[in-house]
Amino acid sequence: MSAIMSTYGRLPVAFASGSGAELYDQNGHAFLDALSGIAVTNLGHCHPNVTRAIKEQAETLLHTSNLYGISQQERLATELTQLTGMKKVFFCNSGAEANETAIKVARRHGANQGIKDPKIVVIEGAFHGRTMGALSATGSAAIQEAFKPLLPGFIRIGRNDIEALENIAKNHRDVVAVHLEPIQGESGIWPLNTDFLKRARTLCDEHNWLLSFDEVQSGNGRCGALYVFQRLGVTPDVLATAKGLGNGLPIGACMTNERASELLIAGDHGTTYGGNPICCAAASAVINTLSAEQLWDQADIIRDAILNGLYGELHDETLVKDVRGCGLMIGIEPRTPTADIVRMALDRRILLNVAGGNTIRLLPPLVMNADQAKRVGENVADILNTLGNNPQSNS
Numbered sequence: 001m002s003a004i005m006s007t008y009g010r011l012p013v014a015f016a017s018g019s020g021a022e023l024y025d026q027n028g029h030a031f032l033d034a035l036s037g038i039a040v041t042n043l044g045h046c047h048p049n050v051t052r053a054i055k056e057q058a059e060t061l062l063h064t065s066n067l068y069g070i071s072q073q074e075r076l077a078t079e080l081t082q083l084t085g086m087k088k089v090f091f092c093n094s095g096a097e098a099n100e101t102a103i104k105v106a107r108r109h110g111a112n113q114g115i116k117d118p119k120i121v122v123i124e125g126a127f128h129g130r131t132m133g134a135l136s137a138t139g140s141a142a143i144q145e146a147f148k149p150l151l152p153g154f155i156r157i158g159r160n161d162i163e164a165l166e167n168i169a170k171n172h173r174d175v176v177a178v179h180l181e182p183i184q185g186e187s188g189i190w191p192l193n194t195d196f197l198k199r200a201r202t203l204c205d206e207h208n209w210l211l212s213f214d215e216v217q218s219g220n221g222r223c224g225a226l227y228v229f230q231r232l233g234v235t236p237d238v239l240a241t242a243k244g245l246g247n248g249l250p251i252g253a254c255m256t257n258e259r260a261s262e263l264l265i266a267g268d269h270g271t272t273y274g275g276n277p278i279c280c281a282a283a284s285a286v287i288n289t290l291s292a293e294q295l296w297d298q299a300d301i302i303r304d305a306i307l308n309g310l311y312g313e314l315h316d317e318t319l320v321k322d323v324r325g326c327g328l329m330i331g332i333e334p335r336t337p338t339a340d341i342v343r344m345a346l347d348r349r350i351l352l353n354v355a356g357g358n359t360i361r362l363l364p365p366l367v368m369n370a371d372q373a374k375r376v377g378e379n380v381a382d383i384l385n386t387l388g389n390n391p392q393s394n395s
């Protein structure tokens, strides 16, 4: 019996090593990784640049404290601000913490204006993390229910509901921010409309609200730009990220532009590990590797290869109800029930998962080659062909 808390339903496989887009189990079997540790290993497993940076830093210094200057943190912040146009960065350890920081930035923005009961507008179906603030901002009653009371101060609207946002602008005085994932991941890969994002930007400007993007999943090259906002052409005031930033080392970041950079002041926020030398060294290697060759341009190429593989093998195109997403956030919603799909893929030595209950989610690394991408698509097709002919199948 495992001594680990049962917070995860785990699959019956454990990996011993990995390289590029492949993981190897304890018997040396190769699995094609179309999930990247849930959007983390965007550069693939054990990328040599990241490994080198970690090794060198591990031999020099692991941790000091944010009480002192940390040159690796300074360097990473400079790289991120130069590449995003944001102005300042707070480093933390996870996506949830990056969102907690964004929530505190928004509340501080309100407090500075004398707003005592600040409201942050959030979106139905959003996922922002499991800590209490991030969980309260999340739009999923199922994962909130057992942990009430939630943090107050969130107003939730439907995806792309411009009218609801306009009504809030007319009727609420205490709004301080709009916080959203430009492409919702956990609820099944739902990109928000650019029109909605643009309208949100305008309303934020008109009403002195902060526009805050959660790019924990969509960021770090995954969606065809370093951060997907750069592709969408709508720039947030606050940008939360994590996951792919460290390619496996735990690091998150909350970036702020001119409007939001001076809001948090000494004593307002902190973390012991956030921005420590080893995580920052790894993240610098990630950011430099991504940007040196604009590796994010691979995202659409790999996406096309996967979808060509899928449609090339599908017996009947109507087995797929919808394909959504951007770059390497790919949601494939089949007509069949999805309960068996993760297991069927594992049997075929393909790693993927199901998000939002009904959508196959593929989050492959930017280093997946054309043959591997085609195989991912073909295997998904094979599973859907099998299920399509026999929807009750448990094979």
Ligand SMILES: Cc1ncc(COP(=O)(O)O)c(C=O)c1O
Binding pocket: 038, 093, 094, 095, 096, 097, 099, 127, 128, 129, 130, 181, 185, 186, 214, 215, 216, 217, 218, 242, 243
């Ligand atoms: C969009 C988004 N925000 C926040 C989180 C939480 O990140 P973490 O698990 O690192 O706390 C996730 C994790 O899946 C996510 O997809």
